[in-house]
Amino acid sequence: MSKILEKEFFSKNVVKLVLEAPEIAKTRKPGHFVIIRIDEKGERIPLTISSADEKKGTITLVIQKVGVTSAKLCNMNVGDVIMDVVGPLGTATHIEKVGTVLCAGGGVGVAPMLPIVEGLKKAGNRVITILAARSKDLIILEDQMREYSDEVIVMTDDGSYGKKGLVTAGMEEVINREKVDLCFVIGPAIMMKFGALTTKKYNIPTVASLNTIMVDGTGMCGACRVHIGGKTRFVCVDGPEFDAHQVDFDEMMTRLGAYKDQEYEAYQKYLQTVEA
Amino acid sequence: MENIAEYLKAERSQEWRAELRKRMKAKERTSLERIKMPEEDPDVRNKNSVEVNRGLFPEMAIAESHRCLDCPDPTCITGCPVGINIPKFIKQIEVEDFAGAAITLKETNALPAVCGRVCPQEKQCELNCFYTQKLNKPPIAIGYLERFAADWERNSGQMSIPKTEKKNKIKVGVVGSGPAGLAAAGDLAKYGYDVTVFEALHEVGGVLKYGIPEFRLPNELVDVEIETMRKMGIKFRTDFIVGKTASFDDLKEEGFKAFFVGSGAGLPRFMNIPGENLNGIFSSNEYLTRINLMHAASEEYDTPVISGKNVAVIGGGNTAMDSVRTAKRLGAEKAMIIYRRSEVEMPARVEEIKHAKEEGIIFMNLHNPLEYYGDENGRVKQAKIQKMELGEPDASGRRRPIPIEGSEFIIDVDTVVVSVGVSPNPLIPQALKDLKVTDWGTIVVDPDTMQSSVPEIFAGGDIVRGGATVILAMGDGRKAAAGMHKYIQEKIKAN
Numbered sequence: 001m002s003k004i005l006e007k008e009f010f011s012k013n014v015v016k017l018v019l020e021a022p023e024i025a026k027t028r029k030p031g032h033f034v035i036i037r038i039d040e041k042g043e044r045i046p047l048t049i050s051s052a053d054e055k056k057g058t059i060t061l062v063i064q065k066v067g068v069t070s071a072k073l074c075n076m077n078v079g080d081v082i083m084d085v086v087g088p089l090g091t092a093t094h095i096e097k098v099g100t101v102l103c104a105g106g107g108v109g110v111a112p113m114l115p116i117v118e119g120l121k122k123a124g125n126r127v128i129t130i131l132a133a134r135s136k137d138l139i140i141l142e143d144q145m146r147e148y149s150d151e152v153i154v155m156t157d158d159g160s161y162g163k164k165g166l167v168t169a170g171m172e173e174v175i176n177r178e179k180v181d182l183c184f185v186i187g188p189a190i191m192m193k194f195g196a197l198t199t200k201k202y203n204i205p206t207v208a209s210l211n212t213i214m215v216d217g218t219g220m221c222g223a224c225r226v227h228i229g230g231k232t233r234f235v236c237v238d239g240p241e242f243d244a245h246q247v248d249f250d251e252m253m254t255r256l257g258a259y260k261d262q263e264y265e266a267y268q269k270y271l272q273t274v275e276a
Numbered sequence: 277m278e279n280i281a282e283y284l285k286a287e288r289s290q291e292w293r294a295e296l297r298k299r300m301k302a303k304e305r306t307s308l309e310r311i312k313m314p315e316e317d318p319d320v321r322n323k324n325s326v327e328v329n330r331g332l333f334p335e336m337a338i339a340e341s342h343r344c345l346d347c348p349d350p351t352c353i354t355g356c357p358v359g360i361n362i363p364k365f366i367k368q369i370e371v372e373d374f375a376g377a378a379i380t381l382k383e384t385n386a387l388p389a390v391c392g393r394v395c396p397q398e399k400q401c402e403l404n405c406f407y408t409q410k411l412n413k414p415p416i417a418i419g420y421l422e423r424f425a426a427d428w429e430r431n432s433g434q435m436s437i438p439k440t441e442k443k444n445k446i447k448v449g450v451v452g453s454g455p456a457g458l459a460a461a462g463d464l465a466k467y468g469y470d471v472t473v474f475e476a477l478h479e480v481g482g483v484l485k486y487g488i489p490e491f492r493l494p495n496e497l498v499d500v501e502i503e504t505m506r507k508m509g510i511k512f513r514t515d516f517i518v519g520k521t522a523s524f525d526d527l528k529e530e531g532f533k534a535f536f537v538g539s540g541a542g543l544p545r546f547m548n549i550p551g552e553n554l555n556g557i558f559s560s561n562e563y564l565t566r567i568n569l570m571h572a573a574s575e576e577y578d579t580p581v582i583s584g585k586n587v588a589v590i591g592g593g594n595t596a597m598d599s600v601r602t603a604k605r606l607g608a609e610k611a612m613i614i615y616r617r618s619e620v621e622m623p624a625r626v627e628e629i630k631h632a633k634e635e636g637i638i639f640m641n642l643h644n645p646l647e648y649y650g651d652e653n654g655r656v657k658q659a660k661i662q663k664m665e666l667g668e669p670d671a672s673g674r675r676r677p678i679p680i681e682g683s684e685f686i687i688d689v690d691t692v693v694v695s696v697g698v699s700p701n702p703l704i705p706q707a708l709k710d711l712k713v714t715d716w717g718t719i720v721v722d723p724d725t726m727q728s729s730v731p732e733i734f735a736g737g738d739i740v741r742g743g744a745t746v747i748l749a750m751g752d753g754r755k756a757a758a759g760m761h762k763y764i765q766e767k768i769k770a771n
């Protein structure tokens with residue numbers, strides 16, 4: 001059981017929640033995630049820990065409304081209780097000093113990127129961060145990112161803020177300008193796929209953080225499985241971070257759509273209950 | 277062992293039993309027919325989740341108990357992994373002392389209501405019964421009687437809360453709440469320890485909850501046992517992964533003196549054949565967890581599940597039977613078992629295979645999948661299947677399946693459940709570098725005390741044996757509790 005202590009809207013569809021979770025706050029590291037279940041009838045979904053405060057015993061999650069559970073979460077308020085929060089799960093990000101690191105975050109992928117950027121900077125790297133989204137109101141955590149980045153480049157599809165263009169355009173610009181030793185791409189699967197294709201052209205080692213469907217998050221079910229370098233791996237325990245050039249993103253996208261119809265139907269039903 | 281034999285002898289020679297044996301001639305006893313378990317109608321039950329076996333009525337249990345000869349050398353006991361005093365509890369049923377029978381069962385078996393339902397009796401006690409061995413007759417229905425006595429106690433509302441020694445305030449931890457963990461926790465509480473059970477999932481019970489379906493083992497029954505354990509003072513912490521949420525060192529700092537690890541064999545195996553990651557293909561763990569733990573089949577719950585019209589389940593164990601019968605209940609027109617050996621080699625309980633057949637499950641034995649094909653949305657639509665034949669026995673003693681070249685053919689499937697075994701849960705071994713494990717990832721323990729290479733850590737159940745059984749897991753848990761007790765007491769004395 002975890003109480004919601006703070007809530008903030010980043011945009012209409014993106015919400016930050018600060019939860020009481022002292023044990024997780026103490027042991028979590030960048031790259032870790034939690035699995036939450038809102039109530040008795042809820043499903044279990046993974047959410048990356050965006051930041052934590054060990055002293056206060058809190059963890060911060062950033063949630064984008066995409067389906068029933070995320071919408072329910074976004075509608076919860078300070079003082080409400082989430083029935084189950086378990087973690088920290090996954091393998092922590094491998095952070096060391098390598099030189100210049102390019103961190104490309106798309107949409108809410110920026111939230112899990114935050115602790116990585118922070119860690120990389122503290123390890124002594126030059127960190128260039130790209131924040132990409134469809135439009136201005138979907139750009140999140142810009143101030144926090146600026147705090148830990150040597151440079152922040154904002155890209156929007158519609159040009160409403162920063163530069164107009166896709167995340168890959170921003171990445172190419174940096175890569176053509178200076179030597180990049182390592183790259184992180186986190187965001188929607190399609191964005192990671194093209195981000196990975198971009199860095200592959202230049203042979204830059206690249207890490208992606210995969211957000212597959214999960215149930216238990218402990219390696220027990222295999223719902224999260226995906227081919228990495230021709231071998232099936234479980235994202236919840238072997239990942240969530242993998243060599244982006246080895247990930248079968250097409251398979252991952254297909255698997256993410258496994259419950260598309262059910263999810264759509266459930267979401268419509270949920271919207272009706274909210275409106276009623 | 278000698279004193280156990282003497283103990284059994286002494287019990288057998290008690291007056292009431294000697295007198296009981298004389299009441300009916302052995303000839304008469306052996307001429308009685310084995311009782312039949314009342315079952316739900318196959319065509320009705322394959323559409324609902326009601327428990328298939330309805331349980332014996334008292335008069336049936338009493339009738340069956342009369343068949344037991346109360347043998348001087350009760351071979352049935354040698355087949356029981358925890359050595360239940362079988363003739364004693366059966367004779368207690370004969371004299372209608374059902375409460376006494378339940379007490380006898382609980383002397384060695386922490387969860388008789390569960391074991392009476394899920395133990396492979398035909399390979400254990402009933403296999404070794406005098407009737408099977410010497411008379412070539414159906415054995416005493418030991419499993420049904422065990423279930424009867426345990427259910428009787430539960431329904432009587434007089435379930436006794438086991439007596440515990442004076443609380444010694446020493447904290448011990450149990451990792452995992454499956455049968456191994458529950459059995460260990462129960463005994464540790466009886467010894468007087470302050471016991472906390474840590475469970476990764478949001479529910480207590482391990483495979484008993486997320487794996488074995490309602491139609492075979494109602495959850496309610498497991499909950500009653502857990503409630504009793506709470507009353508004994510055992511604490512349960514769900515959503516807590518030892519090694520992640522907190523390390524063993526963190527817990528030791530909090531005052532925990534020793535641990536029992538019963539973390540199970542949670543890691544599902546796949547066959548690594550082409551197309552296996554298509555949508556609609558699940559591990560049995562995922563399929564059963566969605567249905568049993570997450571209630572995906574119920575409208576009110578948010579978790580979805582795909583379950584189609586043509587469901588193929590790969591494997592021949594209990595997990596495969598549970599999956600295929602679940603698929604049928606979720607509306608599959610064709611629910612098929614695809615198993616690479618023949619029925620004789622199937623590891624599933626005989627009763628489950630019988631029930632599956634009655635419910636209209638299609639058995640494609642001596643067949644094996646080679647590849648899956650998907651539709652344009654990435655959903656599985658067909659499987660390529662190969663026929664097999666049996667060769668010489670392999671290391672497991674079962675005849676090895678050999679593919680028949682050129683026998684491949686295609687079948688339509690829209691859902692596949694892969695149920696070809698599990699590997700030990702790697703979480704604990706990963707979290708503890710000093711822990712000795714085998715090449716298969718199971719924890720190495722001293723077979724007498726269940727102590728691992730890390731002195732304060734004991735282990736048992738599937739994490740030590742690989743995929744095994746409920747009764748073996750429970751037996752391990754109890755043995756480990758005794759080992760831990762001895763370890764802690766010796767440590768206290770040394771200080």
Ligand SMILES: Cc1cc2nc3c(=O)[nH]c(=O)nc-3n(C[C@H](O)[C@H](O)[C@H](O)COP(=O)(O)OP(=O)(O)OC[C@H]3O[C@@H](n4cnc5c(N)ncnc54)[C@H](O)[C@@H]3O)c2cc1C
Nearest residue numbers: 452454455456476482483518539540594737738744745746
């Ligand atoms: C579908 C199915 C049907 C079966 N049918 C039968 C049958 O009919 N008869 C029979 O005898 N056997 C059967 N079995 C096998 C039997 O269930 C197992 O042998 C038995 O449950 C093993 O018990 P266990 O306590 O070792 O582990 P489990 O029951 O697997 O419990 C382990 C628990 O530990 C938890 N855990 C793991 N790691 C951690 C951690 N680090 N921190 C906290 N918690 C953790 C897990 O979440 C889990 O709840 C079946 C198994 C399955 C899957």
Ligand code: SF4
Nearest residue numbers: 344345347352405406
């Ligand atoms: S071997 Fe069979 S007949 Fe003999 S005591 Fe055991 S159950 Fe009864």
Ligand code: FES
Nearest residue numbers: 217219221222236
């Ligand atoms: S979510 Fe179940 S194994 Fe990864």
